[in-house]
Amino acid sequence: MDLKDLLILLVEPSRVQRNIIAGHLRSLGINDVEEFSEAAPALERMEHITPDVVMSAMHLPDMTGSEMVNTMRMRPELADVTFFLISSETLYRYLEPIRQAGATAILPKPFDPEDMLKALESAVHFVADRNGGDEEHDDEFDELAVLVVDDSQLSRNYIERILQSIGIHNIREAKDGAEALQLMKVQVFDLVITDYNMPNIDGLELVHHIRQYTTQQAVPIIVVTSEQNQEPLKAFENEGVSAVCSKPLSYDMLKTLIRHLIKEQHMI
Numbered sequence: 001m002d003l004k005d006l007l008i009l010l011v012e013p014s015r016v017q018r019n020i021i022a023g024h025l026r027s028l029g030i031n032d033v034e035e036f037s038e039a040a041p042a043l044e045r046m047e048h049i050t051p052d053v054v055m056s057a058m059h060l061p062d063m064t065g066s067e068m069v070n071t072m073r074m075r076p077e078l079a080d081v082t083f084f085l086i087s088s089e090t091l092y093r094y095l096e097p098i099r100q101a102g103a104t105a106i107l108p109k110p111f112d113p114e115d116m117l118k119a120l121e122s123a124v125h126f127v128a129d130r131n132g133g134d135e136e137h138d139d140e141f142d143e144l145a146v147l148v149v150d151d152s153q154l155s156r157n158y159i160e161r162i163l164q165s166i167g168i169h170n171i172r173e174a175k176d177g178a179e180a181l182q183l184m185k186v187q188v189f190d191l192v193i194t195d196y197n198m199p200n201i202d203g204l205e206l207v208h209h210i211r212q213y214t215t216q217q218a219v220p221i222i223v224v225t226s227e228q229n230q231e232p233l234k235a236f237e238n239e240g241v242s243a244v245c246s247k248p249l250s251y252d253m254l255k256t257l258i259r260h261l262i263k264e265q266h267m268i
Contacts, residue, residue, distance in 0.1 A: 001128040003120055004029040009045065011036045011056040011068070012086070017109070021055065021086065024113060028120065037061070039068040050077055052127050053120070058087035058094055066097035073101050073154050080130060080161055082123040082251075086111055099226045099247035102158025106248050122252040129165035129255075141167040144262060145187060148173050149180040149194035149206065150224070155247075159193055159224070162254055177201025181209060189219055191262060196225035196232065204232060207239045220261040224249060 008025060010033055012018040022033050034051075036042040039060045046054075054072065058065040065085050072078040085098050088109040098106060104126075105119035146168055150156045156173050163171055172187065174180035176198040192210065196203035203223055211217050223236050226247040236244050242261050245254060 001124050001131075002029075003124060004031070006030050006052045006120070006124065006127070007032045007034075007049070008053045008055060009034050009036065009042050009051040011039055011042045011054065011060060011065075013037050013057060013059075013061055017057070017086075020110075024116065028117065030120075039063045039065075039071075043068070043071060046072070046075075046078055046081075051081060053082045053084060053123050055084040055086055058085060058089040058098075064094065066094060066101070069098060069101045069103060070154070073157070079157065082126060084119060096226060100152040101154045103248040104251060118252075119250075122250050125255075126162075126165065126251040130161070141262065143170065144168050144190040145170045145172070146191045146193065147171075147180060147183060147187075147189045149175075149177065149192065149198070149203070151175050151195065151198045155195065155224070158249070159254075162249075162251060163258070166255055166259065168258075177203065177206030177209070180206055181214070184210070184214055184216055188216060191258065192219055192221045194221065194223055196223055196227050196236075204235055204239065207236060207241055211240050220264075222254075222257065222261070224254075 008030060010018060010021055012021060018035050022035060025033050034045065040062050056065045056068055065087065069083045072081060082104045084105045084107060085103055086107045086109060089095060095106065104123060107115055146163055148156050148159050148171060160171050172183055174183055178200040194203045194206055207221055210219065210221065220242040223241050223244045224247060227233060233244055243257055
């Protein structure tokens with residue numbers, strides 16, 4: 001699959017901004033772009049076709065971009081659709097729901113064309129892998145056990161789709177650190193992917209407990225978080241996590257990291 005094969009729905013109330021974004025997409029060879037000024041007609045259109053990518057502004061006449069992506073994620077046929085936010089919005093209360101819903105990219109206005117290209121290339125790879133086109137699929141991944149820990153069901157779903165795309169299907173879920181530790185008492189995992197901010201036992205406490213008090217002290221741990229404060233992120237490094245990734249997640253980046261950590265673990 002190539003960039004030119006993508007079907008993109010662009011939702012932007014400003015005609016000027018729509019023209020800029022659509023023009024840039026067409027300069028990349030992407031001609032299958034449908035444009036909307038509001039969310040409702042775009043969602044109605046998605047009842048008839050399933051786009052590869054939805055690009056949206058945050059503030060639309062009929063709803064926010066956060067509400068739009070959450071509406072999409074509630075529909076099974078749209079749960080896997082790649083979502084880009086293109087917005088100058090910086091407020092946490094608007095951006096956090098987008099991150100938790102599994103957005104692939106949050107691009108500013110004006111956006112960096114190179115960042116747009118990387119995000120689109122990642123979308124191409126996700127669509128191709130989702131459709132069974134992962135030529136790098138490794139049979140050893142079939143039996144791997146991965147624990148995904150996040151209080152957001154949408155975030156867990158998104159991470160699981162990435163895992164499934166590279167052939168990992170033995171996946172367990174936990175909604176917080178306390179539930180994760182209970183699962184680790186009865187099952188051995190090859191990889192743990194955890195959020196930071198969770199109720200009961202948060203990600204930092206979970207990592208500390210795994211490293212200090214369980215029989216799985218060497219398991220690779222990836223922390224996925226929207227946390228901007230550098231202090232707790234440094235604390236994760238001190239606890240010995242394998243990697244800290246920021247939301248929104250790049251599909252290509254997370255996929256490459258998972259492959260590296262799993263293969264590295266099997267070489268020990």
